[in-house]
Every structure is written in structure tokens, then in C-alpha cells.
């Protein structure tokens with residue numbers, strides 16, 4: 001079962017989260033693999049997309065916001081676009097557009113940043129967005145200020161979180177064909193406490209500068225020692241015990257099952273049938289005159305819906321599906 005765990009380091013300005021996507025992640029892969037037009041993702045692309053999905057859950061859980069968090073990579077290599085979308089209720093979906101082959105083991109630059117023009121966008125799209133209101137969007141390059149290309153998605157997002165929130169963050173991400181997982185450790189601001197403490201204000205403010213909090217640095221160092229293999233194969237309790245056995249952790253009840261991260265796409269066979277009905281019987285029949293089936297793939301998850309001549313005929317005769325104001329002829 002997919003799960004999200006949050007925890008605090010007792011008395012320290014540091015918090016953390018671990019996400020493990022299992023069924024939610026394999027559903028993303030299954031839908032793509034079943035699409036006869038695209039076929040399955042090349043393993044390296046699947047890994048990137050799984051890391052995006054895991055990171056999306058961590059970032060969505062990190063903010064108080066009602067709407068969709070959309071993580072997009074616009075690539076200039078064989079992967080043109082990769083998208084992971086996570087709703088406030090942790091429903092998620094993901095997809096990627098791939099042209100040409102991608103060798104196993106290829107890293108971020110080889111997939112999406114060959115020419116150095118790849119971009120990563122983080123969008124917050126509120127659920128109750130007013131007409132004309134723009135969603136918030138942050139766009140970051142896939143290399144640092146010195147032009148050194150980031151090897152991994154975690155480098156890109158760590159960089160983004162440092163810049164946008166001005167707080168230290170450490171991120172470990174990994175994905176394979178069964179699991180997509182992530183560990184995020186973040187330093188929390190101590191400013192409020194410093195103001196109350198009065199006399200110790202200057203020392204506290206020193207701790208509050210990027211990279212200067214000793215407790216955070218120690219915990220971040222431990223977190224960064226987690227290997228991708230450990231992250232993928234160990235359960236959450238074991239990971240936390242191995243990494244932080246000397247720290248005092250306060251753990252929250254995990255979010256799992258109906259309350260946890262899970263696959264969710266708005267597409268359905270009924271919606272595709274409605275779309276074909278809008279195309280009109282003549283158009284649908286002319287498509288079926290050229291081919292056996294009509295295949296419609298969901299652009300957000302890759303799920304393919306197939307309608308043969310019998311299915312198509314039903315779309316146009318089913319009385320329950322008639323638009324309002326018309327009556328079925330008996």
C-alpha cells in the first residue's frame with residue numbers, strides 16, 4: 001500500500017517526510033504499458049517519472065494549499081515533457097512524452113537537458129481558481145548558476161526549495177518498476193523562538209542562516225547517506241531506525257489507504273464515449289471504415305480506451321446517453 005509518513009526531530013528545528021508509492025505507482029506504469037500506441041516507458045524514463053511522482057507528493061504535503069501541485073519538466077532531449085500532478089488529497093497521476101530511444105541508466109542531462117535548455121516548472125493550481133486568475137508557477141533551469149548540469153531530479157528540486165523557501169532541504173528520490181519513493185528533510189525557521197528568547201536572538205539568527213544550523217546539518221548528512229537501493233527496498237520503520245537511531249523522532253500517524261497517496265485520473269470509458277458522441281455518428285463511422293477499432297488514449301495517464309463497431313453503435317443508440325431535451329424513440 002502507498003504511504004506517507006511525517007516526523008519531527010524532538011526539540012530541533014528539523015522535520016521530515018518519507019513517501020513510498022507502490023500500488024499508486026505501478027498503476028501509472030500499467031496504464032502506459034497497456035497503451036498500444038506508446039508502449040511502456042523506457043526504464044530510465046520510468047525512474048524519472050516515479051521520482052517526480054514521489055517528489056510531487058512530498059511537495060504537496062509540505063504546503064497548506066487546496067488544489068493541484070504540478071511538477072513538469074520541459075526537456076530538450078528524447079523526453080520532451082514529463083508531468084506529475086498531485087492533488088491536496090494525494091490523488092496523483094503522471095505521464096511523459098518520449099521520442100526516440102532512451103538507454104538504460106541515462107541520467108537527467110541525457111534525457112531532458114542535452115542542450116542545456118531543459119526546464120522544471122512547479123505549478124500550484126488552486127481548486128477554486130477564479131476566471132482569469134493565474135496559477136502560481138516557479139520555473140528553474142536544470143543546471144546551477146555555473147552551468148553545471150544537475151545529474152538527478154533531487155538536485156534540481158533541492159536547489160528550487162533552497163531558493164524559493166530560503167530554507168535548507170535534503171531530498172533523496174528513487175524509483176523502479178515496483179516502487180517510487182522519497183525522503184525529504186527540511187530545516188524549519190527558528191525566528192519566532194528567537195524573538196521570544198530576546199537575549200539569545202543573535203545566536204538564534206546565526207542558526208537560521210542557510211547551512212548554519214548544526215542540528216540540521218547533522219541530520220541532513222545522515223539523510224543523504226541513504227542509498228537509493230535502501231530507499232526502494234526497506235520499509236519506513238527500518239529506514240528511520242537505521243538513519244536516525246541516535247535522534248529523538250516524533251512521528252505522526254501515516255497517511256495510507258483512502259487517506260494516503262493513490263492513483264487518480266479523471267478519465268473514464270464513459271467520458272471517452274461522450275467525446276465520441278460529440279464527434280457525431282458520421283465521423284465515428286468514417287474512422288471505423290478505415291480501421292477495426294477506435295483507440296483513444298488519455299493524455300494525462302496513458303490509459304487507452306478501445307471502441308469497436310459494436311461499442312460505437314451502442315454509443316449512438318443507448319437511450320440513457322441521449323442529451324437532455326430529446327426522447328428515445330421506442
Ligand SMILES: [Zn+2]
Pocket residue numbers: 265266267298299300301302303
Ligand atoms: Zn487518464
